[in-house]
Amino acid sequence: MVRFKNRWLLVEFLPIPSTPQSGAVAQTIQLNLDGRQIHSVLKQSILSNYGDIGWGAVALSLSVKYFSPTTNICIIRVGREQHKIVWGALTLLDGLEYMRLIPHVVHVSGTIKHVQLAAIAHNRTVIARYRAMANAPVAYQDSYDAYLESSNRDIESLED
Template sequence: MIGFKNRYMVMELFLDPCKDLGMDEPVIITQFNLSKAIKDNVLINFGECGLASSLNSFQVKYVNPITKVCIIRAITMVRSVGNCPMIFNLLDLSGSIKACKNAALKCDELNFEQYKLLAGDRLTPDCQLHMQNCLEKIKLLEH
């Protein structure tokens, strides 16, 4: 018997910077709204039958709203979350969650270092705590 293989993708999200300037509230990327955006796009591109057949292997494993790094087990053809245009940048592709965990952890740490440099004095202790929680969450990921 052949086992079913999944592919995990470590992705970085780039939101449209022009959209952030005109909005009262910035778009916050969560597992829920990213999952909804992917499901909506699969429904548009493949219909109800395609969505139903892909739901068994679909999962958003991890999302960091600060660094915009996520781990997804899915098909991605997403061009927007809500009304905000965005682009996915594939950082790593693997058949195991362990390899993706390591790649995402490395990317998250590098992106947060850049974020700290850009934020400077405006970096709040809450933001640092949230980032530490995200790093701990990624270390605990399993199947």
């Protein structure tokens, strides 16, 4: 029996504001997305850039496992041979019908454990960036502490 091998992509969606704003405000825009919308937009990007053959190669293995609207990160699972098609479609994606965004592939891994560790580390970095923009002291208790705990539980509970 042959094992199905996957690649896991950790993607951060960076929103582009429609009006010019300062850098601090632009970093804190939250996207109103869910996994189905990301899957649908990714499917359309694959179909328009790689055609039916590209979508046929990716369709069975593509799934969006996690999305956080607070930090705009997403975990995507795809077959090992097809991960470059998905990565290319993500790179060519310019936004949704209502918002422009830049997808940034933060980490690619062969195991779910390594992408979970990268996602947790990236969440901590993003939350530290939010706190720095708010000029909050290091020992300050805010809602981000609860978010970090719940997101760590959610990410660690992901299964292959």
